[in-house]
Amino acid sequence: MTLKTPLDMLYQWELTEPNAVYLKQPIQGEVKELTWKDVSEQVRKVASNLIAMNLPNGSHIALLSKNCAEWFITDLAIMMAGHISVPIYSTAGAKTIRYVLEHAKCPVIFIGKLDDTVNQVAAIENEIVKLAFPYPDIPADKQWSELLEVAPYAENPIPDLDSVMTIIYTSGSTGNPKGVVHNYRSICWAAHASLQELGVSSKDRVMSYLPLAHITERVLIEVASFYSRKRVSFIESLDTFSRDICATQPTLFISVPRLWTRFQMGVLANMPQKKLNFLLSIPIVKNVVKKKIQQKLGLSDTRLCASGSAPIPASTLEWFRTIGINISEGWGMTENSAYGTCCVPFRADKIGCIGKAYEGVDVRIASDGEIQVKGPCNMKEYYLEPDKTAEVLTEDGYLKTGDKGSIDNEGFITITGRLKEIFKTSKGKYIAPVPIESKLMANSIIEQVCVTGSHLKQPIALVVLSEDALKRPFKESEESLLASLEEVNATLETHSVLERLVILKDEWTVENDLLTPTLKIKRHTLEKKYKDLINGVFTGKIAKQ
Known part of the structure; x- marks a missing residue:
């Protein structure tokens, strides 16, 4: 196949489908629709601003925002201006933001919808130029409305497929995030190939809500939409998720x-x-x-x-x-x-x-x-x-x-575990936690689980109960958990048998640093936080924090 870049596709759709609705962005309960013509005009104006900064070609431009129409527009504008995008998770704390901006040497950052705007923006060095998406209370050197006051960039540059398109930093579950370098060829090949593999067409509707700083959303939702012309809707906030997905009815x-x-x-x-x-x-x-x-x-309709x-x-x-x-x-x-x-x-x-x-x-x-x-x-x-x-x-x-x-x-x-997650008990036996965790999750009152026990004679499982389970008498949950423990242990080799389940008070979230931005558990952080509990002495098979 002849591989095309996202900009190739933008030029095609602005010419052949200018009035077709592409993006749908809910704002204060009302949905703003953007056609390919609308998107193209904004891309060209944002690109003009970047070009006017006279940055070296291939400069690293950061994006720090929840998913929104402006994220897509800015990504295309960065490509049009000849630069490289560096997405940062919208949930990133000050330490991660500083690390990525310093490691990637970003001279410019686009800032959008965030939950902790004041503290997150405070982590950005003063010399970095801050450009704001059109959402309230974002301190920046330029607001979105100012970016759209300039004349649109009129040329149609095409990036070389072997030039770098983006640096995507991993979620950092085991240390500092690593910057994964992708050129246009690798990402565009995957996005284009997905259309055939998943049967995606212009008739499809999708909702963009998983982090755009994560590779899956970036490739299968954003970049694939440039090729398929599928319609993309966003959510206004987590509180409106149910409303927005019902309005979208994704296919x-x-x-x-x-x-x-x-x-x-x-x-x-x-x-x-x-x-x-x-x-x-x-x-x-x-x-x-x-x-x-x-x-x-x-x-x-899915x-x-x-x-x-x-x-x-x-x-x-x-x-x-x-x-x-x-x-x-x-x-x-x-x-x-x-x-x-x-x-x-x-x-x-x-x-x-x-x-x-x-x-x-x-x-x-x-x-x-x-x-x-x-x-x-x-x-x-x-x-x-x-x-x-x-x-x-x-x-x-x-x-x-x-x-x-x-x-x-x-x-x-079939995946049987992560090499780095396999741990050794004090008996010298190796345990793969993921298969055991999957078996425990068959019990619907368990919402989160982590099997651990390095240096213990037998592994244990830390569990977080569902909200519904927490409303019930504890005796009911205890009996249910004990039945699950016995059922799961009956399927395990002797050295893998769980000694007990320990119920924790608080759920694991991105905010308390126990989940990555992609909602995977941070095992090492969990084990460090609950070290005393893991090594504690309990009498029963079901214990509470």
Whole structure:
């Protein structure tokens, strides 16, 4: 195929589909629609501002904002001006913001919708030029309205496919984030190829709400939309999520395990499992019930649901299947443009697999069980870290993923754990926590779980209970957890048997630094925070903090 850049596509749509609605941005309850012509005009004006700054070609321009129409517009403007985008998670604290801006040497930053604007902006050095998206109370050198007062840039530059497009910093679950360097060829190849693999077309509607600083949203939602011309809607805030997804009625919906679990908890809070089971057992009622739940979730028109970023328990996938929502697992990394494998079309007999390799991607299992991948979507390098780059790229061009897994005779891949997450008990036995965690999550009252126990005789599990469970008498939850513990332990080898479950008071969030911005647990941070609890002495199988 002849690979085109996002700018190629912008020029095409502004010429052939100028009045077609592309982006939908809710503001104070009202939806602002932007056509390709609207988007193009703003891109060209923002690009004019960047060009007028006379920055060296290929300068690093940062974006710090929640998802919004201006994020897409600015990304294209950075490309048009000949620069390189450096997204920062909107939930990033002062330490991470300072680290990324210093490491990438960004002279300019665009600032948008944030939850802690004052403290986050305070982390930005004074010499960095601050440009604001059109949302309230953003201190900046220039506001969005001022950026749009200039004449639009009239030329149509086309970046070289082998030039650097973006530096995407990892979520930093095990230390400082690494800057993953991608050129236009790697990201654009993945985004374009996804259209065929996922059957995406201009008729599709998607909602952009997962962080655009994360590779999955960037490639499969933003960049893919440049090629497919699919319509993209945004959410106004987390409080309006339900309203906005119901208004969008997405045909393609990608989420992460934590949010799928939240959806499940929301359904069960309104309809207990026993009642749901009863209604689903009645032939003339079950389809009506399924449809009503799907409509309530905003997913009644969704033809493809997917989950990625972290392992999702097979029990969660089975539960959604009972209400008529088939969730296909996918797998990828920042380092390979989030384009590795996917279980599309959905297959019930392959629940628990991450699917088969995408066309053009080669997957192999190394001698130590590690999954390794090779394809046009692989990164160029880690920015300014040649030693770390050499550690993850083999001599024959494969990316070492750090995930352990296996491939069946049909090519379907199963992840069995992370090499770095495997720990050793005081008995010298190695434990892979992820498979055990997935089994525990079959109990719907467990919302979060972390299996740990380095230096203990037997591993234990830290758990956070669902809101619904916390409203019940503790005796009920204790009995349910004890039954799950016995059931899971019966499936484990002796050295992996869990000694106990420890219930924690507080949930793990991005804000308390126990989850990454992509909602994966920070194991090392959790283990450090709860060190005394993990090593504490308890009498029962179920303990409370």
